[in-house]
Amino acid sequence: MTSEKIKHKTTFETLPTISVDCVIFGYEENMLKVLVRREFVPFQGQIYLEWKLPGNHIRRTEDISETASRILKEQTGLENIFVKQFMVFSDPNRLKNNERDYEWVKPRLEDDRVLTVGFYSLINLKDVDNSKLIEVAKWVNAYEINDLMFDHKEIFDEAFKKLRYDLLHEPLVFELLPxxxxxxxxxxxxxxxxxxxxxxxxxxxxxxxxxxxxxxxxxxxxxxxxxxxxxxxxxxxxxxxxxxxxxxxx
Amino acid sequence: MTSEKIKHKTTFETLPTISVDCVIFGYEENMLKVLVRREFVPFQGQIYLEWKLPGNHIRRTEDISETASRILKEQTGLENIFVKQFMVFSDPNRLKNNERDYEWVKPRLEDDRVLTVGFYSLINLKDVDNSKLIEVAKWVNAYEINDLMFDHKEIFDEAFKKLRYDLLHEPLVFELLPxxxxxxxxxxxxxxxxxxxxxxxxxxxxxxxxxxxxxxxxxxxxxxxxxxxxxxxxxxxxxxxxxxxxxxxx
DNA sequence: TTATTATTGTGTTGTTTTGACACCTTTCCC
DNA sequence: GGGAAAGGTGTCAAAACAACACAATAATAA
Incomplete structure (x- = not known):
């Protein structure tokens, strides 16, 4: 029973210095959309409403694509969705650049030096059951993303760039269409x-x-x-x- | 003095689960070349001559581009060279797939679960002073790379693919020419x-x-x-x- | 001095692709 | 029945592309 417990712990153990952040694109009503998560951030006696990209630490036993797919499942309830890594963000201070965001995230981390691998994902919004969509998530017009926590705006911008870039080589739009x-x-x-x-x-x-x-x-x-x-x-x-x-x- | 010593330790502290591997392209005599490193690998009473890509762990205080540039400086003596991240390799077992390679690398690691960020670099070989080139390194025709340690052949293949891919968008060849x-x-x-x-x-x-x-x-x-x-x-x-x-x- | 070798630099033609442009046809709704 | 909102279609001029050969120039050898 002790050996079983240790094995179980390893399976779910996360690596504190490595995470995955996901830019999840969807298409609906002639609008390209992105999934963002809401957070309430207390700072200096006030509560701020902030938005961020979905993300999580990778597990010791996971490949990063598996992490991305796990995040997607958590956020949308969907499985077997197109995910693609697009860039690594590794500034040692990436979580510290905004004081408010940093104070919110610090207690949630084992180590505040976190390298993240950006993934983008393409979803046909017809496949999304909004009752499965995590309560704090929202689809926003991609052209209206202008202020996210941490370096998430930059991550979003790079994902958008890479999506366009990749369309030169692969007909990815079919992932977004019924x-x-x-x-x-x-x-x-x-x-x-x-x-x-x-x-x-x-x-x-x-x-x-x-x-x-x-x-x-x-x-x-x-x-x-x-x-x-x-x-x-x-x-x-x-x-x-x-x-x-x-x-x-x- | 104790505080100075601790500060010094942090500056050079590496993250055991994250590394950078570099595919360094050069061009000479109408041949596209790649820099590989030689290792002598003892295994079951024999010594094997193996080749790998240059790589190293990232430092806590470094951005991964800095790590890549540091590796380049170590290998070639050059600074201010074009480097570009191209892909993350994160299979939890990537170092364990070949028993011989694993036995060689294991004692050199703090943690044998290592995610690596692949970088490619482009060098004008006229700029390389071969006396500065690290002794165990060699320029090999890119079309003759066929067997490298770990997953380095796969890393090389992906870099080559990305180089071609990127040339559709940017005139990178000038980095390889005088x-x-x-x-x-x-x-x-x-x-x-x-x-x-x-x-x-x-x-x-x-x-x-x-x-x-x-x-x-x-x-x-x-x-x-x-x-x-x-x-x-x-x-x-x-x-x-x-x-x-x-x-x-x- | 001349011949040889190994390149550099150049234009044409037929085919294909690209950019710009307008109007008939079909369904639903009032 | 009429109006609105689309879907679907072809033409022409310009640009791009694919295929193709030979005169000019330097170093080297005879």
């Missing part, structure tokens, strides 16, 4: 991510070159305009057709 | 990195669109063919002209 979607939904998603607009005809010509974008024999229902044709993403075709770019920046 | 270089030198460098060939006329037309590639009024000397015109990279122009790509993968 299984069946219209071309316009996808267009508006790209527009939301890149904060730009694409000409519909040019965009349709471009995406129709994606061998893994499959037109369905179904159309939208319940819309007060001409119903759009539905499409889906074929992961097998995508994997079979992946090619590397032998290309460089001018 | 201040004055010929267009053909640069062409062969791109060819070495992408392991492909470019048509000279098409390549020249493409690079002549780089606003930051400055033709000099100098030509090569000491060559037994028509001397090529020299060019240089203007970082100020590059920074002024940076634009983001609103582009996605088909």
């Amino acid at each position: 299984v069946k979607f219209t071309l316009t939904q996808m267009q508006k998603l790209y527009e939301a991510i890149f904060n730009t607009t694409y000409d519909k005809r040019n965009y349709r010509r471009k995406v129709n070159k994606m061998p893994y974008l499959i037109p369905l024999d179904e159309i939208q229902t319940g819309v007060s305009h001409k119903p759009a044709r539905l499409y889906t993403f074929d992961r097998d075709i995508y994997e079979k057709n992946r090619t590397e770019r032998f290309d460089f920046r001018v | 201040v004055k270089f010929t267009l053909t030198q640069m062409q062969k460098l791109y060819e070495a990195i992408f392991n492909t060939t470019y048509d000279k006329r098409n390549y020249r037309r493409k690079v002549n669109k780089m606003p930051y590639l400055i033709p000099l009024d100098e030509i090569q000397t000491g060559v037994s063919h028509k001397p090529a015109r020299l060019y240089t990279f203007d970082r100020d122009i590059y920074e002024k002209n940076r634009t983001e790509r609103f582009d996605f993968r088909v």
Whole structure:
């Protein structure tokens, strides 16, 4: 029984100097959203309402992707979600730069020198059961994130940059869309991510070159305009057709 | 004096669960090279000659870029060199997958659960004074790296991938070239990195669109063919002209 | 001195891609 | 039935791309 207890302790033991912070992107109503957590921060006799990214320390027995997936499960109730590491933040003073935030976090830590690995995640918000969403969490328009605890704004900015960067190489938008979607939904998603607009005809010509974008024999229902044709993403075709770019920046 | 001694200890204190491993790229004689370190590994009565990437634990007071630069200084004697983090490797068993390597490394560690942050670095080999190069280090053709200790081959592969990936966004090749270089030198460098060939006329037309590639009024000397015109990279122009790509993968 | 070698530097053509642009068709709601 | 709000479509000029050969120039050898 003692040996069982020690083994159990190792499984859940966290490494005090390493954490994972997650930038969880979702898409809904033509808006790119990010999940933030609320905290009440007492400071000098006042209570401040603050927002931060979800995060946690890694466990001794975990790979960091497992940590990220665990955080996601805790926050949204979802499993098997796309997660990708994007950057390490390792300033020794990263938690100390704001006095208020530091006073709040210090008692929660074993060691206040914490390196964090940033992960971004992409969620189709149709899959999110809001009753499973952790009570203190909220989806915020990605373009309205302007003040977060610690260096979390910087982490968010870097994640957003990396998402755009990665879209040059991989069609990640499918992680944010339902299984069946219209071309316009996808267009508006790209527009939301890149904060730009694409000409519909040019965009349709471009995406129709994606061998893994499959037109369905179904159309939208319940819309007060001409119903759009539905499409889906074929992961097998995508994997079979992946090619590397032998290309460089001018 | 006791307080001074404690302060000194903190400055150099390393974090036992976090390290940095460096993939140092150099370019010479039309070959892309990588710096590897030799180790003699005793195992079951035999001594094995092994190669690994340079690496070290981070210090409590260091940002990981500082760690990477410190490793570079140790290995090559150089300072102010381009370094970029590319990936975190966090498998809890990453050091244990090979028994021989593990037995060698174990006594050197405080904790055998070590997360590492991979950095790649780009060096102009003309800047390297080989007398400053650490004795146990060697430059190896990047295409001939096939067996390294621990997960270092995987780290190397990922760095190489990221280098190519990043070249889609930034003209990093200038970090590998001397201040004055010929267009053909640069062409062969791109060819070495992408392991492909470019048509000279098409390549020249493409690079002549780089606003930051400055033709000099100098030509090569000491060559037994028509001397090529020299060019240089203007970082100020590059920074002024940076634009983001609103582009996605088909 | 001349010939040889090994490069450097250059333009053209056909094909493909890109950027800019407007209007008919289809559903729901009043 | 009319209006609103979309979905879906093609053309043209310009730019980019892929494929392709030979004159010019320095060092070295004969």
